[in-house]
Amino acid sequence: MTRNIIFFVLFFSICTLFAEHVVVRFDNPSDEIISKFTANEYDVASYKPGEYLDIVVPMDEYNDLLESGYSVRITQTEEQLKVNLNSGTDLAGYRDYEEFLAELQQIEIDYPDICKLYDIGDSWGKIYSDNGNTNYDDFQHEIWALKISDNVELEEDEPGIYYLAEHHAREPISLEVVMTVLEHILDNYGTDPAITDNINNQQVWFVPLVNPNGHKVVTDEVETMWRKNIRDNNENGSLNVTGYNPSDGVDPNRNYDWEWGGASTSWTSETYQGPSAFSEPETQAVQELMAAHHFVAGLSYHSYSELILYPFGYADGVIAPDQAALSELCTDMAVTISGQYGGTYTPQASWALYPCTGTTDDYAYGMYGIFSYTIELATEFIPPAYQVEDICLNNIEASMIMLDRTSHSILLGHVTDSDSGLPIQAEIFVAGIDDTGVYRNPYISDQEFGTYYRLLTDGVYDVSFQAYGYEAQTFENVIITSDDQTVLDVVLSNGSATASVSGVISDANTGLPIENAVVELLDYGIPAVTTNAQGEYTINNVFEYSYDMQIYADDYASIQIQVDITEQTTELDFDLYELDDGTFESGVLGGCWVFGGNADWQIDPTVAYEGFLSIRSGSIGDNQNSDIEVSLYVANEDEISFSRKVSSEADYDYLKFYIDGELQDLWSGNEDWSVQTYPVTAGVHTFQWSYVKDGGVANGSDCGWIDNILLPTSAIMVSPSILDFLSIEDCIDGKSFVINNNFDVPVTMNDITQTGSVFEWYIDDFNLELPYILEAGEELEFLVKVALTTENRSREILSENLIISTDNGNKYVTINFDETLNVGTEDNPLVFETEFYGNYPNPFNPSTTFKFSLRSNSQVELNIYNIKGQLVKTLINKELQAGFHSVIWNGENNSGKPATSGIYFSIVDAYNEGLDFTSIKKVILLK
Ligand SMILES: [Zn+2]
Structure with a gap:
């Protein structure tokens, strides 16, 4: 009996021993070793090119590595890190969550004019505990942010700088460094002129402990090699962070939403990226902070390696457009930080080390253009307590260079509207920068103040400012110097929508025109157009701007492309590729791919x-x-x-x-x-x-295959998908369309529903008996005519639909009558009623079109009045013929000045012997 118990205890402790994690080092690693051991399945602790690669492994994997013939040695053990955490002397060592929070609260009390503490999010432990799970009662941590600035309660028109630390639990030295930076600023505010200026003229945010739950796992020595947060991946309601393959936690620094999705998908991996981008409260908190303030630059502290990294890092060779300025600031900071054993920190592009996705810096820079850096402190995860003060002090100068960065080599200013003086969200494009490197979002001036900041290297630049609805402006030879800021305030004027784009859409293989291809300028409410029988399209009356343009047609691969419409008329022809059938039996991969x-x-x-x-x-x-x-x-x-x-x-x-x-x-x-x-x-x-593929191992054929792609088609294809009735002949002669059952099964047509409230349409010679079985591949041709009743001949018909219901999963097809019906001909004059249709668009800016019709020749006035009843603009005052009329108002008053934003009334008066017609409609001008 006793012997059994002893045996059991012994067995258990051996398991624990082998589950113990250690840092093992490859000295002078070969390219093959770097590639293999920086892959997703490994927990990379540090990589110093030309020196070493460190990875974290359980003890028995270390033995496996030795047996496999790798030359590795243990450099850090959990035992040693525990000793480092607790010096056992009078040294300060590492603070825990409670000490950290108490200090922040005391700082807010001691410096009420310049410091304000914010709770920016709950940790998982807080969330689980709030939901009644007592296993997490010791983990009810908040994520805290401290703002330092003058007028600290206000969001001022100032650039933001951030200092983040401890995304990774086993890196508490990062918390110590950021607290030291914070204390250095507070100690010197009011006495050091540079620090005082930088605090008064900037809004500086500290998040010294991004991952408080993980921090507790380490400082309580539950698992001193723990890296992640404590998300309950296996949903067993308790903390699983110890042992051989602990199942909990997400790596917050793989969870940000810029090129997210390339890190580990395995719960047990130390670099588990989470179930989706921004799935974690820690990253959500930082994301919301970034979205709410106009950050220009920031530091995110980690350990270890004595490196400073700048974005991007998500793949090999992803050079940032701002590479030169990013790298210059990186070097300026790195050379000031002394290493623990000589030398200084190494500046480096993040991707050049080894790629990793979903990081803070990639998101901050890709999304907002923030110059965001990672500083990898020290030479081990948790340096011994006696080194902490030294490491913190060594890092102050670099942090002050960051704090001072907006004082020089920067272009900044405001972009405002020439009429209203209000801020404009404009894109600031620097030639030679923004047209290089891989994609990041364009720099946009902020909504609230119209402010922009561009960190640059010294030199001479051409800078363009562009906003939708405004005339773009370019400033040549803007000088940037290291002595000072360069201020360029820009006033943009309303443009006029006089540009047009036209061209021909053709089949890429045959060169033949494609009829009924749809061409669309996206995002600004500009109606799509379709090509005619010659494949021609024209979009008129648009602003000069850089648009996303989409071109598509049935059975063709679509194209989306950014186009600059800068001339009065722009010619753009496109070739579309017909879709392959998806079986690949032709042996050719067509141009649609x-x-x-x-x-x-x-x-x-x-x-x-x-x-x-x-x-x-x-x-x-x-x-x-x-x-x-x-x-x-x-x-x-x-x-x-x-x-x-x-x-x-x-x-x-x-x-x-x-x-x-x-x-x-x-x-x-x-x-x-x-x-x-x-x-x-x-x-x-x-x-x-x-x-x-990640790095390292390859197994099997090392590829994926695809076959029999059934691309989506409607249950029923209808072509053309839009029927235009542009003339009375169209209505009377009718337009034909074809219904084609593209499914490989029959489809039952149960019902043909007629809609259309103000006019009648019908399918000519419709003689199908319902329900009708439309066989696979069967084609039916219909002729649609539109009958105008006398009283409705003046109506405008917009997007009325013909709907054919089927019983196949409630699929239906819709045919859009997408054009207006307002044209008569000599042979078939339309009899119009007198009616005022109001304006479109409404609200509008900068111009809108009024439409009305007259039953007979009339004297007509169309006036615009403001809300006080004062006449603002006379658009029409003359005799007009019977028929349909329209007039554009460009928003100017009778003196040619732009009218202000607000509510107006448009009044049409029409008289003749038999008529005294008045109609009033509300008009809204929005700027
Ligand atoms: Zn880290």
């Missing part, structure tokens, strides 16, 4: 789900990807299906499927063909298949 990543997908003649051919991902190396995508217009709610097969390293190399950039599914390991189906909404969508 767009390849991305490091290798193209190819036809594979050796494997197929059906038939003989499929497509497979290209051959790629570590940390690479091979993408294929197609974009198309989907007329009605539908689905996409395809067969997929994968052969890869399980849980690390994946075949992934995305719709519009949103991950739908991912597969790894050895999985045979299976059919996948996903719902798709109406509209233009992009479908992407991507094979993605």
Whole structure:
């Protein structure tokens, strides 16, 4: 009996021993070792190029590495880190959550004029405990932010700077450094002129403990190698952070939403990226802070490596547009920080170290252009307590360089409206910077103040300011110097929508024009147009601007492209590629496919789900990807299906499927063909298949395959999808359209519903008996005529619909009567009623169109009055003929000055012998 118990205890302690984590070091690692051991499945502690690579592993994996012949040595153990945490002497060492919070609260009391403490979010522990789970009662931590500025209660028109620390639990030295920086500022505010100026003229935010739950796991020595937060991944309601493969926690520094999704998808991984971007309260808190304040630059502290990293970092070779200025500030800071054993910190682009996705810096810079840096402090996760003060003091100068960065080599100013003087959100484009490197969001002046800040290197730049509805302005030879700020306040004037774009849409293979292709300038409410029989389109009366333009047609891959419409008339022709049938049996990958990543997908003649051919991902190396995508217009709610097969390293190399950039599914390991189906909404969508590898191991054929893609089509295809009735002949002669059952099953047409409140339409010679079985592939042609009743001949018809219901999952097709019916001809004069239709758009800015019709020739006045009843503008005062009329108001009053924002009234008066007609409509001018 006693012997059994002893045996059991011994066995248990051996398990614990092997689950103990250690840092192991590869000295002078080869490229092969770097590539293998910086992959997602490894917990990389530090990498110093040319010196060493450190990874964290359980003890028994260390033994495995030795047995596999790797030359590694242990540099840090949990035992040693515990000793480092608690010096056992009178040294301060590391503070815990309670001490940290008490200090922040005391600071707020001691410096009420310049400090304000904010609770910016609950940790998971707080959330779980609030939900009644007592296992988390010791983890009821908040995420705290301290703001330092004069007028600290106000959001002022000033740049923001941030100092963040301890995203990673086992890096408490970062908290110590940021608290030291904070104390240094407070000690010197009011006496040091530079620090005083920088606090008075900036808004400085400190979040010294981003991950308070994880911090407690480390400071309580539950698991001193813990990195993540404590998200309850396995939902067992209790903390799982110890042992061999603890299941809880997300790595907050892999959870930000810029190129999120490339880090580990495994709960047990120390770099688990979370179930979705910004799934974690810690990253949400920082995100909300960034969104609410106009940050220009900031530091996020980690340990260890004695490095400073600047964005981007999400993939190899992702050079930031601001690389020169980012790197200059990085070096300026790095050379001031002494290393623990000589030398100074190393400045480096983040991607050049090893790629990782979802980081703070990539998000801050990609989203807002914030010059965000990671400082990797010290030479071990938790340096011994006696080194803490030294490391903190060594970092002050760099933090003050950051604090002072907006005082020089910067372009800043306000962008305002020439009429109202109000701020404008304009894009600030610096030539030679913003047209280089990989994508980040454009710099936009802020909404509240119209302020912008651009950190640059010294030199001479051409800078453009552009906002929708305004005339763009370019300033040449703007001088930036290291002595001072360069201030450039910009006033933009309203533009006029006189530009137009036109061109021809053709089939890329045949060169023939495509009729009924849709061309659209996105985001600004500009109506789409369709091509005529010659493939021609024209969009008139738009502002000169840089637009996203979308072109699509049935059975063709769509295109979305950014176009600059800068001339009065811009000619843009496009070729569309017809969609492949998705079986790949032709042996050709047509032009509708767009390849991305490091290798193209190819036809594979050796494997197929059906038939003989499929497509497979290209051959790629570590940390690479091979993408294929197609974009198309989907007329009605539908689905996409395809067969997929994968052969890869399980849980690390994946075949992934995305719709519009949103991950739908991912597969790894050895999985045979299976059919996948996903719902798709109406509209233009992009479908992407991507094979993605991390570093290191490759297994199986190391690729993914796709076959039998059934791209979404409507249950019933209707062409053309829009019927234009542009003339009376169109109404009388009718327009034909074709219904085609593109499903491979029959569809029952149950009902044909007629709608249309102000006019009648009918399908000529309609003689189908309902319900009608529309066989797979069957085509029906219909002729639609529009009958105008006498009393309704003057009506405008907008987007009335013909709806054909079917019983197949309630799918239906809609045909848009998308044009106005207001044209008579000599042979068929239309009899109009006298009516005032008001203006469109309404509210409007900068111009709007009034429409009215007259039954007979009349004397007409159309006047605009303000809300006090004062006449603002006379648009018409003359005799007009019977028929349809329209007039544009450009928002100017009778003196040619722009009218102010607000409510107006438009009044139409029409008289003749038999008529005295008056109608009043409200008009809203919005600026
Ligand atoms: Zn870290």
